[in-house]
Amino acid sequence: MRIDIVTIFPQMLTGFFDAGVIGAARQAGLVQIHIHDLRDFTTDRHRQVDDRPYGGGPGMVLKPEPFFRAVESIKNQLSVAPRVILLSAQGKLFTQQIAKELAQERAIILLCGRYEGVDERVLHICTDELSIGDYVLSGGEAAAAVIAECVARLVPGVVGKQESIEHDSFYNERLLGPPQYTRPPEFRGLRVPEVLLTGDHQKIEEFRRRAALEKTLKNRPDLLTPLPPAPLPSEGEGGKG
Ligand code: SAM
Numbered sequence: 001m002r003i004d005i006v007t008i009f010p011q012m013l014t015g016f017f018d019a020g021v022i023g024a025a026r027q028a029g030l031v032q033i034h035i036h037d038l039r040d041f042t043t044d045r046h047r048q049v050d051d052r053p054y055g056g057g058p059g060m061v062l063k064p065e066p067f068f069r070a071v072e073s074i075k076n077q078l079s080v081a082p083r084v085i086l087l088s089a090q091g092k093l094f095t096q097q098i099a100k101e102l103a104q105e106r107a108i109i110l111l112c113g114r115y116e117g118v119d120e121r122v123l124h125i126c127t128d129e130l131s132i133g134d135y136v137l138s139g140g141e142a143a144a145a146v147i148a149e150c151v152a153r154l155v156p157g158v159v160g161k162q163e164s165i166e167h168d169s170f171y172n173e174r175l176l177g178p179p180q181y182t183r184p185p186e187f188r189g190l191r192v193p194e195v196l197l198t199g200d201h202q203k204i205e206e207f208r209r210r211a212a213l214e215k216t217l218k219n220r221p222d223l224l225t226p227l228p229p230a231p232l233p234s235e236g237e238g239g240k241g
Contacts, residue, residue: 001105001155002032002078005144006070007112008049008062010035012141022149025158033148034074038062038112041069050115059116067111067122074109082107084126085147086118087140091129094147096170098130102147103154110147112140174223176216178208 005013017023017033025031039047042065050060071084083105092098102108111122123129132143153159169177181192195207216223 001030001103001152002034002082002107003148003152004034004036004074004082004107004109005112005141005148006036006038006041006067006074006109007139007141007144008038008114009112009139009141010037012139013145016145017148021159022152025152025155028157030155030157031152033152036070036074038066038070041066041073053116057116061116062113062118062122064119064121067118068125071109071111071125078107080106082109083128084109084111085128085130086111086122086126087113087131087143087147088117088129089131089134089136091131093134094130094132094143094150096150096168099147099150099154102151108148108151110140110144112144114139174216174227175212176220176223178212179215 007013013035017026017035022031022033026033038049042048048063049066050062053059053061075082083102085108087110111118111126130143130147132146137143154165156162159165165171167177169175181196185192185197193207193211195203198204213224
């Protein structure tokens with residue numbers, strides 16, 4: 001998988017992708033990450049990427065032309081059609097399900113906004129507009145790091161054992177993962193639950209399932225409420241026959 005990130009602050013991201021699981025995956029050639037400076041796609045002497053908002057108001061808006069040129073230039077290096085994602089507090093909420101879907105892609109381009117945001121016309125070259133949560137960051141770089149890391153770790157081979165991904169929160173169902181413990185068995189009077197030390201796999205599985213449910217009920221009860229039914233197909237959309 002190839003991930004391209006376009007930002008006015010490339011230095012914010014370079015170190016992040018050099019270390020850990022993603023750093024190792026890059027070295028092993030499983031994931032390619034390219035970070036581009038938006039200013040490299042300007043044509044004026046001052047490398048200007050922003051301008052004042054039409055209609056007035058505070059702050060500056062990132063101009064459309066450098067994003068269009070950046071995406072065209074990256075697409076020219078690809079043999080497949082990429083997903084082009086604008087990071088935006090106004091986007092669809094990024095979830096593990098979307099991460100799974102994106103992990104099937106061969107190429108993803110992430111566009112980072114700054115200041116008051118990005119000229120809306122940039123959405124014409126995007127396939128998606130994604131938000132990482134209902135809050136506002138100063139720029140899309142942290143969001144790009146979140147999405148790139150979350151998607152890359154689902155690429156086969158990136159995390160050593162597929163099993164560890166499948167046991168994570170949110171992977172298969174709307175449930176948080178179970179609590180984890182490691183040695184020592186007792187620390188400052190805090191004991192590891194006895195069942196985890198028994199080696200009885202069935203009992204351990206039951207304990208984990210119950211603990212995961214308890215934790216979900218405590219921290220994210222919203223996940224346990226049933227989803228609304230899927231909308232019925234509208235008239236004319238098949239059905240009769
Ligand atoms: N004026 C914008 C609004 O009301 O939605 C906020 C702009 S924000 C200060 C600057 C940039 O940070 C955005 O263009 C976007 O790229 C990024 N950003 C901020 N919050 C984000 C979020 N929750 N998810 C993804 N990107 C975000």
